[in-house]
Amino acid sequence: MSLTYPEALNYIGAEWIGGEPAADSLNPANGSILGSYRPGSGGLADQAVAVAREAFDRTGWSSSPRQRAAALYELADRLEAAKDELADLIVAENGKLKREAVGEMIGAISETRYYAGLARTVLGRTLETAPGNFSMMNREAAGVTAIIVPWNAPVTLLVRSLGPALAAGCTVVIKPAPQTPLIHALVMRCIHECPSLPKGVVNSVNENGIEVGEALVASDDVDVISFTGSSATGKRIMAGAAPTLKRLSLELGGKAPAVIFDDADLDQAVRELTGASLMMAGQICVAATRFLVAKPLEKEFTARIKAAFEAVQTGPGADPASQMGSLIDRPSQARVAGLIEQAADEGELILKGGAPGGALAAGSFLTPTLFRIDDIRSSLVQEELFGPIVSIETFEDEQEAVAKANATRYGLAASVFTRDLNRATRISRAIRAGTVWLNCHGRLFAEGETGGYRQSGLGRLHGVEGLNDFLETKHVYLEAGAV
Template identity: 35%
Template sequence: MTSIADGTGVLAGEQRMLIDGELQLTAGGTLFDVIDPATELVAGQATDGTVDDMARAVGAARRAFDETDWSRDLDFRYHCLSQLHAALERNKEHLRRVLITEVGCPVKVTGSQIESPIDEVKHWAEHGKNFDYLADNGVHQTPLGPARRKIHYEAVGVVGAITPWNVPLYLNIAETVPALMAGNTVVLKPAQLTPWSGSEYGRIVAEETDIPPGVFNVVTSNANEVGAALSADPRVDMVTFTGSTATGRAILAAGAATVKKTLLELGGKSAHIVLDDADFGMALPMAALMACVMSGQSCILPSRILLPRSRYDEGIEIMKTMMENFPVGDPWDPANMQGPQISETQRQKVLGMVAEAVDSGARLVTGGGVPDKLPVGYYTQATLLADVHPDSRIAQDEVFGPVLAVIPYDTDDEAVAIANNSIYGLSGEVSGGDLDRAFAVATRMRTGNVTINGKSHFGIDSPFGGTKQSGLGYRNGAEGYKEYLTAKTIGMPE
């Protein structure tokens, strides 16, 4: 274990939640443990909020939206989020240590979970400041004479944000900062396994910004019913959620009674179609790397690799070599790029799905167990499965572990059909030498986002969202900002 004294060791996070501007413990002071997945030890505690706490947070957010000028004072919102950006920068290394402690993310790859979300705060502040909230739609002829129509973009109201554990600080910010800048008030319910990335965020807001009481609230809890209470509360106008498709369905059902606006980023089982003219030496090591970074705990990970039968053995050998030599271990060691799974439950799910796949006819090329050198911590071997049937569970269900399922194909049409054989449609990838051919394949994939030859689709300026059961709506880009706004059309004399 790296020592705390040198600034890189484990660090317990903020125990308190933020409700109506006050950092507080739940009534009675009940706490729940936060486990360090790299050591399996208790790293600290977080307050175990209740349904009553959630009700108070929603009430505070409702009052702040209805009774203050937050939704109408653009300059003040810009001021507050500029403060938040500066405060997150000041707390950056503290947040990094908390993140590694509660998630097990290797320090070498924390940039996307620390620097990226902090940069996004500044981006959304600038985007919101320059957004045209009143657009002239021109003069239109009507039976009652000409009418000028203007479109007024207004905040939705109270936004409930429910976030997952895999990239907690990033998604806490991605689901709340654009909402705040658009003029909404927010209640954040962070994941049970990673409460500190939410409570630390709340502490920074309370102590280092002028964001008024009630505008931003954080309720941590180890109880599923607390998040459910947020999505069902009639005072909440919109719910934004990232997580499993099963939970997304439950959130849709809970919000149906009040017809809540719902923004969902759900599960994925993304396919990477490797065409026969692709540069295997470039495409496949990267495919193996993406499976291992973050321990495979990524919704956009292309976990199905579709290889042309004519080059099948060549491709498998490249990925096998990469996965067997991938650096896994202590997340505090900068030499490592794969850390542990988030919990023993998650590790057993991963290993169980691999064992089931092998029993069902898949060929275990490498991995499938626990690394011999890592008896402590929830570590899993990078795993490569070949000869996977497209309809098997390992090819259809999200694993959320460092596991690649390889499927052979003969024609481009067959590859597209296999890729589309899924209830999910979040992401995808195509590798090929002929860009026109690769682009044509990409346009036929029923998925919200596609990467061609490693040129990532993901970025703050481009809309990101899923098709089918991978979600509703968009994050990022102008489309993502508008998710937190309503468009009111006003007809008036010209």
């Protein structure tokens, strides 16, 4: 089969470089070959780090905020020019809906422009501790950053680390996900076209395993790791980074509860939670994965959310009639299918999803699953399932609602549905999560910080605080008259 897209190469020092023998990239909606990419190696990762270190140490990049702002504005313009092409490629290589892909591009462009603005306002502070004794707290770039990007939102989740890293003055080595190399290669072509970006400031090494990632984590010359992915992989990164005491920015797994009280607007709750749980076929860390329902509301809510799930049309992302796209690949489809069988054994299946037949049989599709469960110790409640499968649990009162919302080791996101503003305030404060949405779910934007409590991660991305993981604070002390 002829390849539709150019081969995705590695990018080091503003040059395109080959690597290991080519591997195919597949369309998860039909299994067809979209193109190929050249995986990197530990040696190429070391080469990219050395180039990034040279650019950080020997160019004026880290001390040139206006240049950094210009480069980020240029990148935003190039992403906007390539928006339609990138959105189509996201649909083809990732499997999500066209509207989801367009939304991803809009978010990535917004994020890039946001950090372009912040690049010129990285502020320190000065204080006089005694007459003539001045302390200057300078904010400086942390150094070389390795960004490890997941496949589920390969543009947005790259930009939300790349934007603040570049705005802070860091240089970067990127490891893209092996499931979405063609998308990443097109983003790298946009980066390559930015005239204000010096050679070596942004580099990228493809992966088809763990060799590249392990090299970046172990490298003495990498100062920061920014990783988005599972909590299990985050723990391995943390252990691998310990010998060099790297700074870590980790956005990890989630198990977001949606707490629905008996005074909630049911129309709004069902509408919001259908989209929030099935967006990207449930393959998003902030997806609503547990519906915690007040007992008096259980019967009506269950009937209405089941009907909403049943009405969702699963199909290729490019089809305007589709309301949920495919999973990322066949192994993910098989894994979630196994979870559906487990849910039948441990709980009560309200709506059993499965692989559709006919024209969709060649793709990695599953229809939505909804199940009721009482045992919060079950792995179905405790583990991130990452697919279109959602549990219903019940509670008697606010205390039990909070206890169940906090019953997992995760704390990335949650939502609360109630007409009572005082209750909404109480519950949102009591839930241990980095983001709590009130009467909605899944609102993400450049200006608002996101991140996790507990085993959902370290640090924050988006917003002003998104710069913090890529900056160091240096105290410079001066006694007037002593110099």
